């Protein structure tokens with residue numbers, strides 16, 4: 001009598017046809033000669049996508065997508081949920097790592113000429129996948145609803161609204177109204193957890209189906225040439241793929257554990273002093289825009305990037321050179337290198353331009369409405385432009401000036417009642433009067449300062 005487990009396995013194998021599938025996709029597959037490390041990047045990106053889905057699920061269980069609650073739900077997730085801080089860190093750095101890997105994967109495909117016939121559609125689906133991942137990055141960025149999220153999204157949507165036709169409509173559709181607000185957050189959330197992941201899964205299926213159908217491009221051979229058999233897919237190449245994926249996940253985990261994902265103070269749409277910067281992968285585009293001031297703006301924000309995208313998408317159709325060796329593709333090599341140098345230096349230049357605002361602390365978690373009002377007043381009245389605040393973990397917020405003699409807020413010792421009079425007339429040469437504030441506003445400031453005072 002067969003062992004019950006073996007019988008069960010035979011049953012499943014027979015119904016699902018797993019052994020045939022395994023033989024076809026893994027054990028029986030021979031890759032073309034020359035396949036090695038460069039061909040592992042797509043798999044590593046796929047691994048990160050799985051990581052993003054898992055960590056994203058964890059975040060979604062606790063995230064509360066409304067402007068009143070989003071920010072605090074992220075803070076509670078990081079502080080009180082086991083592994084919350086690491087989960088958010090993995091999701092944050094995983095997104096960047098995924099973009100880097102996709103970029104390298106696309107460069108590999110470009111320089112090896114792997115987009116050429118018969119893989120034109122694989123290339124197109126791949127580009128669309130890249131677009132989805134950028135969209136996921138852009139929409140996910142808003143969700144924590146901190147200062148950076150709010151103002152960087154404004155910059156991004158403003159770029160999108162530069163389109164000569166329908167720019168205004170694009171802006172309205174993204175905002176869900178005339179300005180960035182509660183509707184925007186709702187829309188970005190739906191795009192981020194539903195629309196874009198579904199689109200990505202569909203495109204991924206098409207992309208991988210094409211990869212299976214046409215196989216790995218034999219490196220160095222012209223279009224149409226049959227490659228010689230090289231390494232087995234399994235276990236020779238799968239081992240390499242697993243190693244690279246493990247390395248990448250390791251780096252992401254290291255960053256998540258060491259640094260955690262950044263979070264600034266809660267978004268204050270009324271803040272006029274905030275000097276926004278987009279996320280690093282948009283810095284190149286942001287920098288490019290600076291070369292096109294005034295009426296030329298739509299050239300940098302719309303025409304150049306979009307013409308480039310069209311040129312990229314049509315590449316397999318106008319590049320009729322059948323050669324894949326770089327020596328025999330001087331034009332492609334030159335343009336590819338030119339692109340690479342431009343995007344790296346634009347991003348580098350963009351990163352040199354540091355924002356000109358000081359950091360403000362987050363509000364105390366679980367603060368009463370009065371304390372939160374006091375906190376917002378302290379931010380809006382510019383108290384942090386003279387006074388620093390050092391929190392109990394030694395983090396310093398506010399403008400740190402050398403010659404400054406304004407005391408640190410942690411060292412204030414006035415009671416809320418005393419603050420009402422003090423702010424009305426500080427009797428100081430430097431500290432301004434805040435007599436335009438109502439007494440209850442000055443009291444709220446006092447209540448906030450009492451809460452954050454060093455114990």
Ligand code: HEC
Pocket residue numbers: 377378381382383384385386387405406407411412413414422423427428429430431432434445
């Ligand atoms: C232009 C710079 C500046 C701004 C803006 C400013 N302060 Fe001050 N503040 C000072 C200086 C300087 C002192 C020290 C007193 C002095 O030199 O006269 C001071 C003193 C104080 C003190 C007394 C500290 C103590 O130990 O008793 C409090 C409280 C205070 N500030 C609160 C505030 C609040 C609240 C705001 C915002 C509503 C604010 N300050 C905005 C410069 C500033």
